[in-house]
Amino acid sequence: MSDEKRESFSETEPHEADELHLSVSRRHRTAPALYGIMGEFNNPSDLVAAARRTYEAGYRRINGYSPYPIEELSEAIGFTRTSLPLIVLIGGILGGLGGFFMQYWMEVVAYPLNVGGKPYNSWPAFIPITFECTVLVAAFAAVLGMLVLNKLPQPYHPVFNAPNFALATRDRFFLVIEANDPRFSHDETKQFLNTVGAKNVSDVEI
């Protein structure tokens, strides 16, 4: 219901992307390679609907950009499985085993100490540190795994060459079909993005 409001609001905005245009035109002198084609949407549901139709049309190298997370979007572009949970699980298991056997080694092998007449391998006493190590290594695995899977940090990305893309952190939604998609064909894909309701369909150069 607030779509009209949003649209009129953004039209009165100055084009923050002007600076980006300059840098793009400077690049034009060398032959530009194509990263993909980008379309713009005014609201998340149009983006999700378009992404769904794009996936159904057989495109696979597609990506969506929005100011905030849209749960359906990743599903719509066919991004349903990520190996991050597995990485975190492995991290947790390694952390737990490492934490436990670190204490086992200290208490039983390296420096056996009689505490209150209890056996050296007093496993209940090892549980808190085992648990902490599980959480610690799992959390490290989550953060580092996320960075590696996202190929971050990434100082340069072609999508920032697209006009208006700065608005992706504000109130605009974008869909990109990458040029390395097997079904990609410049004119046809451009036409296709227009038919799924995208505005300002434009080339994105590398």
Next chain:
Amino acid sequence: MMHVSYNAPTELKRLQQRALPLGAVLFAILVVGFFLDRGQFFRSYLFAFSFWAGISVGSLALLMLQHLTGGGWGFVIRRVLEAATRTLPLMLLLFLPIIAGAHWLYPWTHAEEIAKSPALVEKARLYLNLQFFVVRAAIYFAIWLALAFFLNRWSILQDRTADPSFSKRMRVLSGPGFVLFVFTVTFASIDWFMSLDPEWSSTIYGFIFVASWALSALAFVIAALALLTKYDPLKTVVAPLHFHDLGKLLLALVMLWSYFAFSQFLIIWSGNLPEEIRWYLPRIKGAWGAIALAVVVLHFAFPFLFLLSRSLKRNPHKLVLVAGLILVMRLLDLLWMITPNFTGEHFHISWMEIVAPLGMGGLWLAFFGWQLSKRPLVAINDPQFESVLEQGHSHEAHSVV
């Protein structure tokens, strides 16, 4: 869209029609047990009460929690929680036999038992005496009933008047209400269960009950929601996303309970003091030891591993199995905590220990179903209504439910 009915499905009547006669018959059989073996009757009765009172009081805690945090997961279970808190008057009624049977349950009601231990004399004079026990129980129930009354009253008034200010009132009450919940459950568990062994004490005992009562309430609510989602009106409201969130909270509470239960064990095991460790000794030997192991594996390890999985949390058919397992393990854990106070190392389970929770449960479920059917299953004038419904609809097309 305008005239959708959010009334409870007629299938709910079937639950009532089945639960009531079953509960009544089993309860009648239990009463026969009263004449056969009075001590056993009251022990089994207290055990059953500890489980079902936990679901009523735990639901009150979850109701206040969701008022404080907001969110779709709380919105979809709100009416189930409210109905569960409206069983508190029934629990008050069911508590009366425990006062009547205190003599068979609590050693501190016997002057000669108190006289045996000098430490107990002061304890009994100041705290563990029947008059004060009854007064304290009255205070706990008064607090629970008052919280349940206002949260239910304002919720139905909001349904009728569409006044958003009721949401704020419920939230404002829930903050201090939650603190009161922790205090009352701590003291109630000390009075009703820990004092079965008046010379033994554990400072974390109350927190074990705070976590486990909330856990059993959440497991019950997930099971109830999974069944209700098969029918209109919740079919179109509840999305896999909501089960995902409830599954996460279930994992959190499983871990919280494990943390408290293990902390108590670790501290007492480390200290290894005769007056403390004697609580654990009968409970880790023989058949009680086997139950303790089953609790570790099936109450902690298995639900923990299962609930790590995202897809299993989002699937109500599978999540309901874990919720059911947790409810069964709650019963077993309570049996393990309560019964060895009377039997010691000797493992003995009476038929009454099986009939009592089932009979009381039948009555509880019938009462709950009756209360649930009295109101729409969705808080129709809650400010969150539209946004939650939108979530449900946008998921509808690809939900795997």
